Amino acid sequence: MSEQKNIQNLKSLSIDHDSPVPLHLQVEKILRDMINDPEYQNGKFLPKEVDLSKRLGISRNTIRQATNRLVQEKLLTRKKGVGTKVAKKQVETKLSNWVSFSQEMHAQGINFRNYEIKVSKIKADAEISEQLEVKEGQELFKLERLRGLDNGPFVYFVSYFHPRVGITGNEDFERHLYDILEHEYHTIPVLSREQISAILANKFLAVKLGVPINSAILQRKRVVYDPGNRPIEYNIGYYRADQFTYSIDIKR
Amino acid sequence: MSEQKNIQNLKSLSIDHDSPVPLHLQVEKILRDMINDPEYQNGKFLPKEVDLSKRLGISRNTIRQATNRLVQEKLLTRKKGVGTKVAKKQVETKLSNWVSFSQEMHAQGINFRNYEIKVSKIKADAEISEQLEVKEGQELFKLERLRGLDNGPFVYFVSYFHPRVGITGNEDFERHLYDILEHEYHTIPVLSREQISAILANKFLAVKLGVPINSAILQRKRVVYDPGNRPIEYNIGYYRADQFTYSIDIKR
């Protein structure tokens, strides 16, 4: 009925039937944008499936393929016979345990700084491909950050983002990373699968972190997943072991 | 081909087209049973979709509706052009539900050995006193264990026990430590507060672990608490970083 206007706004243009990107993923992207739109955040119903289908020129089945996932991520709620709308925001995480580095620091009232920030586009090698579950050679964004306190950097971070997330490279990476993901991209990390090991500083790390070669470095690799168990980010952190200890409480 | 036998075993009977339970849910149930079947846990491929479809008398789409979810739960893995099989249980060193070292190893079917076991009585120094919340100079038991696989030790453990526990020094430390605590001393560990860092091997560790001096060592200090938040054990583990990675899943 009154949805017409918005449906027009749906950049149907952005659906590219010739793109190698499957339609259901393109639809998912569009839906995520809609979820972002304040218009739909006030409990207003999304266009109904049949309309979406017609307007985008995509079968209803394919539309549902996309919405199914978003429903699973609890971004959308559907009710039979009624409609689909954006889910009420979950009670903003009182994430006791894991938060991003800057949030950790922030919470402790510690002044952290970014010494270097670099964004680049790279092709996935074997390791990245395995961790992010993408094909080898897949293009994706790499984010490098050298961070620390006023007295100097103490961690060097390298992040790789799954293309699905839609990082453009123009984000303001001074902000909390997971803030960006959550609010700009509606990608909510709920699981972090971490592997921690010890290595010796090679020349590169030694220079970056300002330590002698062969110093002890705490290496933390982690893959961060969304509620649908899909990988979002593969992150490797190299910490000066003399200035950083990884702490965690494990309950059973 | 050779799947025929199993497909017969698929109680196709259990599909009830008149049931109010949607077919895709019934299929999911059947698949979950298959996943539990040891037959399929050894990397054997599940019947292909088209066969399942035929045998169960259900369209391939509906089959996929069910498998999609199981793939999402990472119970199944599919590969285009190849097939679908039960996902490898990824129990590397998952401390998600944390257990003791030997239990971890045991669960993975790995043969671990004790290379050295030594019990002694010592007086608490400043560090131990702080961690175990006892007075400095307090007498308590120290347990040292050098452990590893058949190819040699890869971790050196030092444990200090709070006197409250009542360790006598005559326990059989070949048993699972937390078994002893739980069954002999009715002391149940429920919280582990861990600090992980990287250090370089000193001469002592180098000899014990059979690595060169200044190799990378992963150091894990942890205090284990009982349900009343009272410290039970202070444990320091020195791991050969080339043979051990600390893995953990953090959910929020």
Added chain:
DNA sequence: GTTTGCATAATGTCTGAACAAAAGAACATA
């Protein structure tokens, strides 16, 4: 006024079919 029942609107389930894309095997070529 309250209930009952019916029409309507929306999502849920299911089908059969077609073609695309990836992996692997078999084979051929340089």
Added chain:
DNA sequence: TATGTTCTTTTGTTCAGACATTATGCAAAC
């Protein structure tokens, strides 16, 4: 030996349509 080339197998994607199920509003019946 190494490298393409082609074929087969199996999952991945997409479609169009049918019918089921649930919620809601409205109208008729009590």
